[in-house]
Amino acid sequence: MRDFSRSLPMSLLRAREAVMRQFRPKLREHGLTEQQWRILRALAAIEAAEVTELARTAFLLGPSLSRILRDLEARNLIERRTAKSDQRRSMVSISKDGVKLMASVAPSSEAIYAEITQRFGARKLGELQEMLGELEQSLAGLGAGDEASAEE
Amino acid sequence: MRDFSRSLPMSLLRAREAVMRQFRPKLREHGLTEQQWRILRALAAIEAAEVTELARTAFLLGPSLSRILRDLEARNLIERRTAKSDQRRSMVSISKDGVKLMASVAPSSEAIYAEITQRFGARKLGELQEMLGELEQSLAGLGAGDEASAEE
């Protein structure tokens, strides 16, 4: 069997960890986890979003998002209100405190990203992301889903 | 600020998830998580390994590994014995049952990997892994560690 440490999943895992290791300490200084930071960034880019939409954007599963939103709301970093047209839906938005926190973390985050880009090379970074996107695309609609064996 | 959904961490996260989504259902049929499978595969390639060495190979943190080894041992998939020369060290090896389980899962796993390779393209896969390795290397020795600001 192939040496699993050279398998694609392990390559992706190690690469991502190498990248995230750069960000975590700074986020931690501000009491944020990687996931919480993703949510704040996603919310900062829009007015408000439904929970399901936010889950898709921040690439989090519903249950994780539910817990995190509960905690972020308790810390007054986000705000929620139920949609008037549909009582099931909840509109989430970033709060004033959330915006301030973002502003205090963003510069460091950008600096780290710039350092990574410089070390790896901007061109190669672009190529890498291109390939990652293609990989994702080539596997879209394969396994896992609830598709009733709809493969031709 | 850059659209975070196009950031390198998100690209890596989505790509890895797209890949792992292919494997998880089959592993689950056999009552294995992704991490447990990594450990069994790592152990199958060697006679025995110390816990620390195994953590490095399977890319798991010590505390996670401790818990998983406890569970795998309870399921009789691995065996442990303390090293004679150093009572602190524990030698871990895969058991007969572990080998049998590996044998029953490996074919499906290989088939899935082959399907991914075929969809994405063997050459591109090689290039991608090459780039991921370079990314990892270019960030080696940067942040996170306990280095006392040893930057030039």
Place this chain on the structure above:
DNA sequence: CCGAGATACTTAACATGTTAAGTGAATGCG
């Protein structure tokens, strides 16, 4: 030989990943 420090784990505590089940509200069909 002995005690301070280093090592190799293990435990603890809290956050998230993952699947299944639960809850309340909206929809659609007879």
Place this chain on the structure above:
DNA sequence: CGCATTCACTTAACATGTTAAGTATCTCGG
């Protein structure tokens, strides 16, 4: 309208990620 179904979340339960603290053992200088 009535009610089964679907939908948008939320809870629950268990496994892992992550950092800090704990435990037993080993090493080494004095």
